[in-house]
Amino acid sequence: VSHGVLEGDQVSRDELSILDETIAKLPAHSTLGQALASARNSLCDGRPAVISGFLEEVSPSQAAKYLGVSRPTVYKLINSREIPSHMAGSHHRIVMRDLVAYEARRDVARRELAETFAHADAAEASVARRLADVDPATAERLGL
Amino acid sequence: MGTAGRPTLRCLREDLAGSVQDTYQQGRIRAGKVPCAALTDTKHPLVDWVAHQFEVGDDADISRTGISAIKHPKFYKARTGKRWRGAVYVDPATGQAWLVAAGYRREGEPDDFYTQFAADVNANGADRYLPSEDDLAVLRVEEAKARLADWKTDVAVAVFETVAEAIESPEGKASVMLPGLDIEGNVGQLSLELTSDPDLGVDEQGDTLVEVDIAIHDWSDIEAERLLTVTVCSAMAPSEDSWDAVPMHGLTHLIAQIPSARLADIRQSVALGDLPTEPPGEVRQTDHSHFVAARNIARATVNGEAVVAICGATFVPRRDPTGLDVCPTCTDIQRAAAGSD
Numbered sequence: 001v002s003h004g005v006l007e008g009d010q011v012s013r014d015e016l017s018i019l020d021e022t023i024a025k026l027p028a029h030s031t032l033g034q035a036l037a038s039a040r041n042s043l044c045d046g047r048p049a050v051i052s053g054f055l056e057e058v059s060p061s062q063a064a065k066y067l068g069v070s071r072p073t074v075y076k077l078i079n080s081r082e083i084p085s086h087m088a089g090s091h092h093r094i095v096m097r098d099l100v101a102y103e104a105r106r107d108v109a110r111r112e113l114a115e116t117f118a119h120a121d122a123a124e125a126s127v128a129r130r131l132a133d134v135d136p137a138t139a140e141r142l143g144l
Numbered sequence: 145m146g147t148a149g150r151p152t153l154r155c156l157r158e159d160l161a162g163s164v165q166d167t168y169q170q171g172r173i174r175a176g177k178v179p180c181a182a183l184t185d186t187k188h189p190l191v192d193w194v195a196h197q198f199e200v201g202d203d204a205d206i207s208r209t210g211i212s213a214i215k216h217p218k219f220y221k222a223r224t225g226k227r228w229r230g231a232v233y234v235d236p237a238t239g240q241a242w243l244v245a246a247g248y249r250r251e252g253e254p255d256d257f258y259t260q261f262a263a264d265v266n267a268n269g270a271d272r273y274l275p276s277e278d279d280l281a282v283l284r285v286e287e288a289k290a291r292l293a294d295w296k297t298d299v300a301v302a303v304f305e306t307v308a309e310a311i312e313s314p315e316g317k318a319s320v321m322l323p324g325l326d327i328e329g330n331v332g333q334l335s336l337e338l339t340s341d342p343d344l345g346v347d348e349q350g351d352t353l354v355e356v357d358i359a360i361h362d363w364s365d366i367e368a369e370r371l372l373t374v375t376v377c378s379a380m381a382p383s384e385d386s387w388d389a390v391p392m393h394g395l396t397h398l399i400a401q402i403p404s405a406r407l408a409d410i411r412q413s414v415a416l417g418d419l420p421t422e423p424p425g426e427v428r429q430t431d432h433s434h435f436v437a438a439r440n441i442a443r444a445t446v447n448g449e450a451v452v453a454i455c456g457a458t459f460v461p462r463r464d465p466t467g468l469d470v471c472p473t474c475t476d477i478q479r480a481a482a483g484s485d
Contacts, residue, residue: 070344071343109390120374129285132285142153
């Protein structure tokens, strides 16, 4: 059973203190140490953490935690072939690599969304200008 | 359609600029720009007086005094306080009133301004004073903005009704044709789906979270669609960090986890007919500052591009982060990376 995506309540305090000792034993500025410390801080604050091999397989419910969406939305992504999956018996399995690839595509959409939110005023001014049938040069000159 | 009596750009620039009671507006006027979004908001007593005396759809001129020394076109006297005098032209085609000239009353000469104005118009014609193409363009943009505000309100109402319908439907789904705009590529549909999943957990108040998935179909006008996206999101959850993008079927679905109490409120509003009467505001950023790679921040701030913070939040820097609390996730990661934890 793979446990690529961990929830805070799946890890005990004892396990966390052993993890702390392990991190302390690693050399300062160790990349592995930083990755483990980052996962540890997330778990302590009740947020999920991912520790996984690139080709590890996860369940739709773990994928939902990784993507920060509901499980039904993961099934929608599987059914629309946005995320490849295969069956292991009666269960869907998703390769971690495919989740990472989906997240990379999603980042493009996220940037567009952030820019949409940030530039709402400019979009509104431009739509108003077009509704009013005022050319861009005039709008610019008059500061509309 | 029309607005309250408003100044012409010539009157603002040549007659009023120096006495506008706001230095920002003065600077805009001197740079040849409109001082504010609605010209009737120019901070000047005479502009204010004209806006109140010449209201939209006023057809009776009983309280108005004409400048009798000018036969054609007809100008009315404007006056406020002891000092400010002006001339108002009412466009016969639209009923729109324009403050076309203004000046000080000189000591001991009560009608000095009107006499000078009449002499100038009678000698040189009125064209210099009548509203210009630029004045009409500014007026049209103001009217378009008012129409957009009404349209955004209609969109918010459509969102509320769609949410209520989705709550009542067995699949948690509903879709609606969105109100159109008078530009090409303006027709579109909003589909909305509500998903309950116990794994989504609860918010700080202990309310169950429900996932809202929205998609806007068929709008081909990109700018109008952006405005629509912001309006739809803001009507439901006005905080930027509520929303995330989920590409699906070549379309970006927008997903938010919204407390069930908020959805119940919307449903209640629809049931009581208590629908939005104002346009929803912007989608606001959180009160947190984030850690972002220094090499990315300058370019993004100048170009208005999005950056990805080390906690994963994607946003366009648009607030001064000074004095804001640092995002707790960013703090953790920063601490871990510095090896000081």
